[in-house]
Each structure stands twice: as structure tokens, then as C-alpha cells.
Amino acid sequence: MTVNRTGYFSHPDCRRHEMGPGHPECPERLDVIDDRLLLTGVADALDQREAPSASVADLELAHTRMHVAALRGLGDQLVEDMQAGGRPYVQIDPDTALNPYTWSAALHAAGAAVAATDAVMAGEMENAFCAVRPPGHHAGRAQAMGFCFFNNVAVAALHALERHGLSRVAVVDFDVHHGNGTENILGGDDRILMVGFYQHPFYPNIVLPHPSPNMLNFQVPAYTRGDAIREQIESLWIPRLEAFEPEMIFISAGFDAHRDDDLGQLGLTEQDYVWITSRIKDVARRFSKGRIVSCLEGGYNLDALARSVEAHVRVLADL
Numbered sequence: 001m002t003v004n005r006t007g008y009f010s011h012p013d014c015r016r017h018e019m020g021p022g023h024p025e026c027p028e029r030l031d032v033i034d035d036r037l038l039l040t041g042v043a044d045a046l047d048q049r050e051a052p053s054a055s056v057a058d059l060e061l062a063h064t065r066m067h068v069a070a071l072r073g074l075g076d077q078l079v080e081d082m083q084a085g086g087r088p089y090v091q092i093d094p095d096t097a098l099n100p101y102t103w104s105a106a107l108h109a110a111g112a113a114v115a116a117t118d119a120v121m122a123g124e125m126e127n128a129f130c131a132v133r134p135p136g137h138h139a140g141r142a143q144a145m146g147f148c149f150f151n152n153v154a155v156a157a158l159h160a161l162e163r164h165g166l167s168r169v170a171v172v173d174f175d176v177h178h179g180n181g182t183e184n185i186l187g188g189d190d191r192i193l194m195v196g197f198y199q200h201p202f203y204p205n206i207v208l209p210h211p212s213p214n215m216l217n218f219q220v221p222a223y224t225r226g227d228a229i230r231e232q233i234e235s236l237w238i239p240r241l242e243a244f245e246p247e248m249i250f251i252s253a254g255f256d257a258h259r260d261d262d263l264g265q266l267g268l269t270e271q272d273y274v275w276i277t278s279r280i281k282d283v284a285r286r287f288s289k290g291r292i293v294s295c296l297e298g299g300y301n302l303d304a305l306a307r308s309v310e311a312h313v314r315v316l317a318d319l
Helices: 028-040 065-083 102-121 152-164 180-186 226-244 270-287 302-316
Strands: 006-010 046-050 090-093 096-098 127-130 169-173 192-199 215-220 249-253 292-296
Touching: 006 028, 006 102, 006 302, 028 302, 046 102, 065 090, 065 096, 065 102, 096 102, 102 127, 102 152, 102 292, 127 302, 152 169, 152 180, 152 249, 152 292, 169 180, 169 226, 180 192, 180 215, 192 226, 215 226, 226 270, 249 270, 270 292, 270 302, 292 302
Parallel strands: 006 046, 006 127, 127 292, 169 192, 169 249, 192 215, 249 292
Antiparallel strands: 090 096
16 A cells, blocks of 8 residues: 655634635635645645644643633634624734634644644654644744734644654744744744744844844845745755754745735745755755654735645655
8 A cells, every 4th residue: 555655734624714804814725725736636645634623732832821721712702702693803913813713723723733743753654734724933922913823833843842752853934924933932942943034124023133043044135036045045044954953844834935925025936945845855854754744824825825835745745
């Protein structure tokens, strides 16, 4: 029997969370990804699994007990309000809101990352992609913001360290926005190396004056093209990753740095995502037994998002 090398984790409740008409972080993001992978035949090569819910204990690896309890309370209140014909949303910030299904969607998004980590560690698959929403990399230890409620990648990385006994894991973030929440949670933990790039100045405009030694997140100005970013990845990320020798790699896979995405102003194409994923995969094969868990973050031009995820997953699956 042939074992699919790449897992694909998602859950129907990830489509039920939405933040109002016209919001760019919409359920259709997952629809276009699924449609593209089905149309191109990539889906046939994947081990497709329904994501379980993360436990509260999983979430509290990365978040404060108060943060988890507050979001759960808001979710429960919204369900009661909906049943009574009341308000459909609670606004966290101008860009971020809960609806009655957000709590469940967020649990399954984090649960996908945890389940993918377990499956990869068990040798059931070499790597995995989590097609989930809400995204996570802006969620800090005690704060939801920027479309994010729980930090899926941070939860999974800490799960690998605490539950599976790994000594070193890496987080790679190629979203157009700074993964400030991931930096907030993982900064100062010398078991973890985070590398990333992001457009600056740009949302969330939170840059620590003295970042922790385990953080290498370089800034690029608006309109930077893929070739310039590739050069910096080769000279900055790769030597640090090789010196760190991670036992597993987690990816915050945002595709809003694509040249067609209006929420960012960078100039990447699908071929840049192929190259970045290939370089990450090369490091994983040499130091991490090929172990990668990738989680969807941004990407709001639906056409570009679908093409870019296909390109990313093709590399993961050796297609």
C-alpha cells in the first residue's frame, strides 16, 4: 500500500467562522484552495484528514489561561445571543471579530496543527499542510488581533517540544505581515529559532527595539520583488537554520506577499513560493528527517492564493 507523504488537515467549521460581509479573511479562501487542489489532481496525492479540536491544555502551551477563557466566554455568549435572535458578532479590534462559530473554528485550526505534528512525528507522513482559518501568527500570548485568535504554529511548535520531547524546532514565516504574535510567544526560548520576512512599515507595526537572539525576522520595503527576497533568505535564513539544526520545522504560510494581493505591496509569484518551500524542505531533509508542518496564514486575492498554495503543496508532496 502506498503511503501519501503529505498530509492535508482541515475541518468544516473553519468555513463557518466569518467576520462580516466583504471581509478579506473569508470562508471562500478555503473553498478556492480545495477547488484548485481537486482540479489539478494534487488532492489525490494527499492524506486528507479532518482536524480534531485542540484541547485547552494545548492552547495554554502558548496562551494565558485568561486569554483562552475570555475567548471561550465570548464564544458561548454569542451562541446564546444567536439562539435568542441577537447580535451576530463581537468586535475584538477594527479588523477582527468573533461570530458564533469562531470558537469552534479556532479550536479546529489549532487542532489541525497539533494533529499534523502528531502524525508527522509518528511517521505516518513526512510533512503536512493545514488548510485552516482563522489564521494565527498575530495572536500573542494574551491577545487576539489581526484576524487571529490562537497562534496555531506556536501551539504546534511548543507541542512538539513539550509533548514529543524534541530539543530544537524552527518556525519559518513568509507572510507579508510581521508574525508579531509568534515573536511575542516564542521570543527568548532558545529551543526555538524563528526566521521570517515582512513588509515594513506595515501592519501591525510592532517591532521590538532589541529582538530576542532566537528571532531573525528581516524587513523589506514595499514593492520588493522575489529575487531580492530570495537573496536575503539565502544569506540570512539558511545559515542560521543550518547552524541551529532543527529537529522539526513549522511554517506560517502566508501568501499575501504575492504581487496580485492588494492587502500587501510585495512582488512574489508562485515560483518564489516554490523556491522558498524547496529551500525549507532541503533544510528539513538534512536536519529534521523531512518533518514539516505548514499552516495557512494570509493570502486574500483568491486566485493568487489558490495558485500559490498549489505550488507550495506540490513541493511538499514532491509532485
